[in-house]
Amino acid sequence: MYEDQYGLSGRPFALTPDPRFWFETATHRKAMAYLGYGLSQGEGFIVVTGDIGAGKTTLVGHLVDTIDAARLRIITLVSTQMNPEDLLRLVADGLGIDGHGLAKADLLKRIEQGLHATAREGRRTLLIVDEVQALPTDSLEELRMLSNIQAGGHPLLQIVLLGQPEFRDSLHGSDRLEQLRQRVIAIHHLDPMEPQEIEPYMIHRLSLVGWQGKPAFTRDAFEALHEATGGVPRLVNQLAGRVMLFAAMDRLETIDAEVIDAVIDDLAADVHHPTPQPLADAEKAGAEAEAMQRIAMLETRVEEQDAALRRVLTLLVDWVEGGDSQRSEPVMGSSAA
Template identity: 65%
Template sequence: MYDEHYGLTGRPFQLTPDPKFWFETGTHRKAMAYLGYGLAQGEGFIVITGDIGAGKTTLVGHLMDTIDHQQLNAIKLVSTAIEADDLLRIVATELQVDPSGLTKAELLTAIERGLHAVARTGKRTLLIVDEAQALPVSALEELRMLSNFQAGGHALLQIVLLGQPEFRDRLHGSDRLEQLRQRVIAIHHLDPMEEHEVSDYLAHRLTVVGWTGNPDFSDDAFAAFYAASAGVPRRLNLLAGRVMLYAAIEDLRVIDAAVVRSVQRDLEGDLPTLATDTGKGAATPAASIAQPAPVAEAPRTDPAIEDRIAALEARLEVQDKALRRVLTLLVDWVESDTDKPDYAPIRGVAAWHDAA
């Protein structure tokens, strides 16, 4: 809705990670530096951690776009709580090896042959495992064993592990992972973006889809965006998308802090879990947004008037909740990946609504 209203070529704040929207904050710049250093070593493990929504998957997408695929055979896995044997079978399949009916010893031999086959093409294999915190210790140990495969004194496989903060804690605190820990050659934790980076981040994503300054943003809007999102990219995208929708509905030319805070209050009412999904270390919006001091109400002396006002307020509240629910469902549907029907036959209805 809002992309058409403001003449944009796409949705700048979609929640699905898209490398074309890559924006290099300070913490992401450091992450890419650690990745570059680790890849130059050609062996061992590189570990990147971050809170939910910190941009780990977008980082991987950017990495996949920038690496030299003539030298690296990159394999990306999004892990669940899979056991060691299943993980080995997935790796084998990605190496074009059929794991059907193989014992574990045969499977390891087949994987090694697959890695050698890649090496003979002049490439080395890079295995990227996302959501590494979901892997059991046994699966992590198998990954360590795979990193031992060599040819001519050079490692055949290098591994990047991405996970939430608890993976970093687990890596440092588990005695069973000591050998893997010794193989880690680079590690970085993605922090939320800084307050001064929010305006450039929003402007970058809007510019990618053809934004020319409409709507504009007041300076205090960026402070409100930061306070409500704690600098977490996914939460900022969610809020910014809803703010843009609200601005389109109201036909706003300028978005200020009052608009951002109003939409944030609606989001907190519609999505009460929003305040708890920022991960460790992120501030909750309730604690971040300064609430205005309550204003003392003038005394009411006529009970009949009070009853009537209360009834009207209750009715408005019900209507407001219903409208917000409908808008939430509409936005979720618009942002989904499902095919949309052609609305050309009913455009007259929209014209009638505008005229009304």
């Protein structure tokens, strides 16, 4: 709706991650640097963590867009509570291998063959696992075993793990993940945007859909956006989209902190319903009497329906019994003949 009002070619603040809207904040710049360093090593694990909505998926999308497909084969998995064999089957599928019905030993053999085939093409294989905090420890151990596959002393598989902060805690706190931890060659945590990054972030996304300065944003609007969202990109997008809709409905030419606050109040009202005020004694008594009257009426209707149902069942039983006696006479007569 607001796209038409302001002459935009699309929605600048959609919640679905879109690499086209990549914006390099300071923390994302560091993440890309760590990813670049890790990929140059060609082995081990690269770990990127961040809170929900921090931009991990957008980061991966941007990474994939910048990678030369002639040099790297990329397999991307979004993790759930996958057991090791399900994980292996998804990796096999990414290599173009049908792992359905294969025993684990055969599946591992086929995966190794697939990695060797990719290497013969002059490419390495990069496995990206998103939402890795959902993976059981056994599945993480299976990933570590896959990272050991080599040819001529060179690893055939490198793995990027993306997850929420609890995965970083598990990685450093679990004795069972000690061997995996030793294979991590780069790790970075995505922080929220800084206050001074909100304005260029907003302008960047708006400009990609043809924004020409309408509506205009005041400086205190950007400050209010950061204060309300903490700089988390997804929350910024969510609030900014509602702000744009609010402004379009009121045909506003300028968005300031007051507009942001008004939208925040609307969102709060959607979530928190007002607590009903206690009724005065007279009103309460009247309400209770009305409720009792309705209950009495309902009980009367239930009794009437129950009586009607019993009558119908009685007639049905009589009809069935009568029908059976009529149908049995010809049959008996026929047998006698």
